[in-house]
Structures are given as C-alpha cells and as structure tokens.
Amino acid sequence: MTVFKAYLKVLNKNKALVILYTVLLIFFASFNMKTNSVGTFVAEKPNVLIVNQDENRGITKSLIQYITQNSTIVRVKENDSSINDALFYRDVSYIIYLPHHFRNDFLSGKNPKIEVKSTGDYNASLASMMLERYLKVATTYREVEKDEASLVKMIEETLDHQVDIEMTSKLDSNQLMKARDFYNFSNYSLLAGCVFVICFIVASFKDENIRKRTMVSSLDMKKYNQQLLFANGLFALTLWFLYVLLSFILVGKSILDFHGLLFLFNSFVFMVVALTFGLLIGNLVQNKEAIGGIVNVVALGSSFLCGAFVPMEWLPDFVLKIAHIFPSYYYISNNHFISSLEYFELSWSFVMNIGMLLLFGVLFILITNIISKRK
Amino acid sequence: MKKVIEVKSLTKEYKGLRAVDDLSFDVYSGEILGLLGPNGSGKSTTINCLLSLLKFQTGSIQIFGKSMSPTAYEIKKQIGVVFQEVAVFQELTVRENIEYFCGLYIKNKKMRNEYVEEAIQLVGLEEFKKFYPKQLSGGLLRRLNIACGIAHKPKLIFLDEPTVAVDPQSRNHILDGIKRLRNEGATIIYTTHYMEEVEILCDRVIILDKGKIIASGTPDELKELAKIEEKVSVEIEKISTEKLEEMKRFKNVDDVKYIDGILVVTYQKGKNNLIHLIDYLKKENLQYNKIYSERPTLNDVFLELTGKELRD
Ligand SMILES: Nc1ncnc2c1ncn2[C@@H]1O[C@H](COP(=O)(O)OP(=O)(O)OP(=O)(O)O)[C@@H](O)[C@H]1O
Ligand SMILES: [Mg+2]
Numbered sequence: 001m002t003v004f005k006a007y008l009k010v011l012n013k014n015k016a017l018v019i020l021y022t023v024l025l026i027f028f029a030s031f032n033m034k035t036n037s038v039g040t041f042v043a044e045k046p047n048v049l050i051v052n053q054d055e056n057r058g059i060t061k062s063l064i065q066y067i068t069q070n071s072t073i074v075r076v077k078e079n080d081s082s083i084n085d086a087l088f089y090r091d092v093s094y095i096i097y098l099p100h101h102f103r104n105d106f107l108s109g110k111n112p113k114i115e116v117k118s119t120g121d122y123n124a125s126l127a128s129m130m131l132e133r134y135l136k137v138a139t140t141y142r143e144v145e146k147d148e149a150s151l152v153k154m155i156e157e158t159l160d161h162q163v164d165i166e167m168t169s170k171l172d173s174n175q176l177m178k179a180r181d182f183y184n185f186s187n188y189s190l191l192a193g194c195v196f197v198i199c200f201i202v203a204s205f206k207d208e209n210i211r212k213r214t215m216v217s218s219l220d221m222k223k224y225n226q227q228l229l230f231a232n233g234l235f236a237l238t239l240w241f242l243y244v245l246l247s248f249i250l251v252g253k254s255i256l257d258f259h260g261l262l263f264l265f266n267s268f269v270f271m272v273v274a275l276t277f278g279l280l281i282g283n284l285v286q287n288k289e290a291i292g293g294i295v296n297v298v299a300l301g302s303s304f305l306c307g308a309f310v311p312m313e314w315l316p317d318f319v320l321k322i323a324h325i326f327p328s329y330y331y332i333s334n335n336h337f338i339s340s341l342e343y344f345e346l347s348w349s350f351v352m353n354i355g356m357l358l359l360f361g362v363l364f365i366l367i368t369n370i371i372s373k374r375k
Numbered sequence: 376m377k378k379v380i381e382v383k384s385l386t387k388e389y390k391g392l393r394a395v396d397d398l399s400f401d402v403y404s405g406e407i408l409g410l411l412g413p414n415g416s417g418k419s420t421t422i423n424c425l426l427s428l429l430k431f432q433t434g435s436i437q438i439f440g441k442s443m444s445p446t447a448y449e450i451k452k453q454i455g456v457v458f459q460e461v462a463v464f465q466e467l468t469v470r471e472n473i474e475y476f477c478g479l480y481i482k483n484k485k486m487r488n489e490y491v492e493e494a495i496q497l498v499g500l501e502e503f504k505k506f507y508p509k510q511l512s513g514g515l516l517r518r519l520n521i522a523c524g525i526a527h528k529p530k531l532i533f534l535d536e537p538t539v540a541v542d543p544q545s546r547n548h549i550l551d552g553i554k555r556l557r558n559e560g561a562t563i564i565y566t567t568h569y570m571e572e573v574e575i576l577c578d579r580v581i582i583l584d585k586g587k588i589i590a591s592g593t594p595d596e597l598k599e600l601a602k603i604e605e606k607v608s609v610e611i612e613k614i615s616t617e618k619l620e621e622m623k624r625f626k627n628v629d630d631v632k633y634i635d636g637i638l639v640v641t642y643q644k645g646k647n648n649l650i651h652l653i654d655y656l657k658k659e660n661l662q663y664n665k666i667y668s669e670r671p672t673l674n675d676v677f678l679e680l681t682g683k684e685l686r687d
Binding site (some may be wrong): 001002006010013014204208209214215216217218219220 | 476
C-alpha cells in the first residue's frame, strides 16, 4: 500500500497533464461535432460518374436513375486522363462503366461485368453499396419476372422502400463519424496524456538512487514492482473509462449498440498498448526533459501520420505506408472499420489489427524486461 | 561485546580495478565505526557489498549472525541506510518522503506517524515538513535524506558521507543526531574523509586506502601510530636557516619546518617541549605572535602511513 499511496501522490502532482489532454480531447470533439452538423448531407452523397456505353433505356435507364437520385453526378470529360485526374483530386469518388449490351445481357440472364474505379474512401463505398444493392434486387426479381417494364417497376418499388431505411442509416452514420473522430483523437490524448504521466511516475520510482534505497529496504522488489504495475494499470484503466464515458456523453446514445461496444473494445486494447509503451519509455529514459521530447514526438507524430486529426482517406498513400510502423495505425483503421459497419460483423482485417496491437504490446513488454534485466 | 557485522576477506573488482582488496573487519554492537579514507578508497563500494547491492568476487558477510543476501529481509528490516547521493521523491513533501521510506518497513500507521515525527525532530526539519525537496538548501536536503534512512528505528545504520558539502550548522545538527541514535542503542557505520568528524564521533576507526585497511583502532590508538607526539606552531616574521638547523638538534625534535610565516616544530616525545622552545625564541630575540601546541591528528597518521595527505 505504501508504494501505491506514494504513486497516487506523485500522480496528483502530475494531474495537470492529464487534465490538459482530456480538455484538448473534449475541445476537439465538440468542435468537430459542430462542423459536422452543418452540411452533413452533402458529405454523405458520394460524387459519382457514370460512363454509359449502352443505350439509355429500360433497365439501364432505371439503374442510372437510381444512382443519380442518391448521389451527386459529376460531369467529367470521358477520357482516361481527365477521369484519373478527377479521381486523384477527389472530384469524383466512384466511376461506373456500364458496358455495351448491358441491358440485353442482363435481361438474357447473364451477369455482365461492370467496371468501376474508386478512390477507396468512405464515399466510394457508399456508391459501391448502392450499385450492389440495385444489382442484387434486380438479379433476384429477374428470376421471376421476364417482362422488362414490370421488372423495372418491381425493382424501383422495392428500392424506394429502402430509401427510408437508408436515410436513417445515413443519419446514424453521421453520428458514427463523430464517434470515430472522437476515438481517433483519443489516440493522441491517450498517447500523450497516459504515456506522459506513466513515464514521469515510472521515471521517479526507477530513479537510480531511489531504486537503490528501495532495494536495501525489507520490501520484496517483486512486490514493489507488482504494486507499481497495478497502480499504472489502474490509472490507465481509469483514464480509458473516463474517455469511453465522455464519448457516450458527447456522441449520444446512437452508439449504445454494437458500435459502441466495438469502439470500447478497440480503445481498450489500444490503452493496453499505450500502457506498455509508457512503461517501456519510463524504464528506458530517466531524464524528464528527454521523456517530454520522446512522448511529444511519438504522440504528435504518430497521430498526424496515422490520421488521428484528419480522416485517414485524406492522407497520401506513402504516409499511410509509413504509418504502419505505429500501433496507432491499427487502432485508427479499426475505428474506421467500426464506423462503416451497418450490422455487426467482424472482418478479418479488424481481428488482424487487434492482433497487431497486441503484438506491439508484447514487444514493448519484452523490450522493457530486457532493459530492466540489464540494469 | 556482541558482533553485529563480520566481514571476512571481502574482495570486489570492477573490470580490472580492485576497489576493495581482501577486507576483514568486525563491527560491534552499540559502537560508531568510522570508515575513513580519501576519495576512491573503496568506502562506498564496501558498504554496497555489505548491503548486497553489489556482487563481490570473494569473501563472506554476516550481519546479526546470519549470512547477508538480497533476499535476507529479516536482516534488512533492522538496517537503515543513508547513501552518499540524496534519494528522495521530488513530487513528495518532506513529511511524505519520510513517511514513504518509513512505510517500506513499518506497516502500522499509528506507530509510523510517531516514528516520522521523531525523525523530523531528530534532524531538525520541523519547520519544513510541507516543503518540497527542490525548495530545500543542500544542507536541509541532506538532513531529509538522513531522516528517510533512519525513521524506522533500525538497529544498524549505514551512513555514507552524510555531511559532504553541508554548511556547519547542518553538520552540527547531523552529528548531534547521529550521537543520539547511538545513545538510543543503534550500531553505526560512518564513512567520511573528514578526520575531524571521526575524532568527534567515532569509537573506532578503520582507515582505508586503495581498498585496503592500512590501520584500525580507537582514535587515540591510531594517533600512537604517528611517530610524533606533539606539534608546536609559531607565527613568526622571519627566521634564518642556521637557526632552523640549530633547532633540529634540540632534544626530542623530529622535524622543523618554516612555511608561509609559520614555524612548525614536531616532537617525537618528551615533556616541557613548549617551554624550551619559548625560552630559545626569547634568548635569540625572535619576535613571534601566536604560538600553539597540538596533539597529532589522524591526518598525521595517514601521512605517516601512506606518505600523502588524507585530503587534497
Ligand atoms: N560502478 C563502478 N564501475 C567501475 N569502477 C567503479 C564503480 N564504482 C566505483 N568505482 C571505482 O572503485 C573505486 C572505489 O570507489 P568508491 O566509490 O567505493 O570510493 P569512496 O571511498 O566511496 O570514494 P568517495 O569518497 O569519493 O565517495 C574508485 O576507484 C572508483 O573509481
Ligand atoms: Mg563514496
């Protein structure tokens, strides 16, 4: 208890740091929510270009209409270089090439191949979902209805029905974006705040002279280290819990479902990694100025590179490649994945990302152990 | 007398450098044992070996009749250590620091509070309880360091140069405190390179040089080792070389030196040396200011044994 109590006192001396990064998080989150609520709808309508090589009739016409209704149609010169430019500058997120004979092929029971080009971002995935939905419905009804006019009517009625659902899910996805941005930013707060404080405290307790003084006392060093680890774990857990609570307060009840649970789980794993990282740096470096430098560089650097401040899809590819070396990348990727989920589903990449995070944690623990053995 | 510590042929080498060389000594219950030696003579290394902080090549160490080891918690419980370097938490106040280190040993809260207050009193930090270490002067910081080491009322106390770079006021406080601890029954091992402290404080002294014991005994016993018995210093304006040579042939005189206006005459033994000298100065009409006679110091002993000064 002695060690734990001293830990709390030392923590109390460092509380300004914790408060600072938490306030930053709240500030960022509420600021972000305001900007999001203006012009949300525009952001949710993907920019789409349809290059139609077929006649604009029947089912082809119906498909184009459906896409047009639910997206913003962009006009771009239909040559490769203009199209590539538009993609690169994100003037358009999704390009659909309807092939020659699409209508005939489709009606005769074939599944004609539709080429697409995509920026791969969230808007593009909305457009792709739209296309898939139309084709899915159309393919199903094709089996039962051979008359084109009736088929088109059936498809449109069904899809009209779904528009409502889509609207609500769009609203939700707006809330999910907020939650995602909150958790993304918490990457910075957790790294900077949590790691900073843990480093400072560990550095105090592992100070050469204090360590020597503790080693000659009648306290078992194993118990001493356990108490320290327990205190650090409890601190990180408390901070994580505080942030989760904050996210629910700020984002509202729309994430009181599996989304919230996944966010919670993902950030918990990340918190554990942040804790192991803090322990590593605290053991490695005793000088407090040096700790400040390292934590700032790592927290700010990885937050920028991995998209904690700006959405990942705005970052150039090479930056994202570099970002792979940081645990933050896997955490933030998962936040993106969670916010894009319509129904509960665990993708392989989600599991892989969690695995990578845990791997980082294990790595940090191993290095910490090697270092403290050497001392 | 009861042996508290028994060290047998302790040798410690740092990569090729023999810091402690075949050291054997005992420490008896209730005494203050001084480890005296110049910088780098192996005092701290010896203490660190005794405390199992360092692994050593050969030798054995028994404390309270049991073999010392890093996990000998029963022994460690009764030991208090004040290291040469100040070891306190910058984030804790004076009182909180003492309470923390005391708490590593004493679990009972009421008892601990009493002990902490007593320790604060012992080193005279009553007015600074709420201060943080960086608000303390060097001397007060050392006092805090000592309070942290002894608050749990250990039976055996190691103090490694607790008065280095300390102002006279704090030094007196510290020395008084140490005497009080001894009077309360503690056994104390005290390292220093200030011979004055050893003479005031220690019951027994071990003089170290280059990791070896070169002499040991009570301060008085050690002074016997110095060939001289008495040292007379005279402040004098001028004196000729012939007169210096003449004085060297006086009875009992060991050596005569004249440096920076001070004439130093050392005697091997004998009585009435001072009177003889004054008579001579009068007879020769030599004007002098102050004149004083001293017993030899441990520094003279060290000089005699090693041919160099204890302090540079
Ligand atoms: N960790 C170490 N590695 C290598 N050599 C060391 C180490 N610690 C001490 N020494 C050497 O061992 C010798 C004894 O050092 P020690 O610190 O025991 O001396 P000391 O008597 O305590 O001196 P001081 O009065 O300066 O405190 C010195 O020559 C020192 O340079
Ligand atoms: Mg020393």
